Amino acid sequence: MPTCLPTVLRRCHACASERFRANGKFRVNANHKLLDAWLLVLCTACGDTAKLTVLERMNVRSVRAELLDRMHDNDSGLAAELLQDPVVRRRNRIALDWAGAWRLDTGGSDQLDREVSDVLDVSVRFAARIPVRPVRLIAEGCRLSRAEVERLITEGKLVSAVRLSGKLSGDFTFTLKR
Numbered sequence: 001m002p003t004c005l006p007t008v009l010r011r012c013h014a015c016a017s018e019r020f021r022a023n024g025k026f027r028v029n030a031n032h033k034l035l036d037a038w039l040l041v042l043c044t045a046c047g048d049t050a051k052l053t054v055l056e057r058m059n060v061r062s063v064r065a066e067l068l069d070r071m072h073d074n075d076s077g078l079a080a081e082l083l084q085d086p087v088v089r090r091r092n093r094i095a096l097d098w099a100g101a102w103r104l105d106t107g108g109s110d111q112l113d114r115e116v117s118d119v120l121d122v123s124v125r126f127a128a129r130i131p132v133r134p135v136r137l138i139a140e141g142c143r144l145s146r147a148e149v150e151r152l153i154t155e156g157k158l159v160s161a162v163r164l165s166g167k168l169s170g171d172f173t174f175t176l177k178r
Contacts (some may be wrong), residue, residue: 001105001127005080007097008041010050017045019097022083024076027051028068035060037071039079039088052092054082084129102130104140120176129169138164142176152176 008020020041029036038051070078139146152158160174
């Protein structure tokens, strides 16, 4: 599950840094019947502000009142939704870095400590579409090293319907045979 907003990867025009942090603040500007809205991000190196376009020259009546209220309230949940929106990312030519912005919640299960069965079936559910390497997630969740997880995959003792190498951002299941 996410713990904070991800780092926005985009080149700063002031200092050439490539990392911005979003704090959930919006700027909305109306020009007669047309509306523009931006998500504000701050450069991590120089503190300069950049604007990520959310709405551009939209008719005021075509914007949902609930969306406009959330922008006026600087809703950080809306900022998270918009940063994950592929249309917003493509329009603003940005990428996201989720390093340090998520945590693994195992639900307090002590099943790993108990060696009741030789087979452990695990279902992984994402609270948000965060791209994560399954090997790292399994290593943290099962309290193993990444090398040990890789070895278990190679030996066929860790199996899944999805490819465990690379990155995933959707729910998956795996079986660990001890």
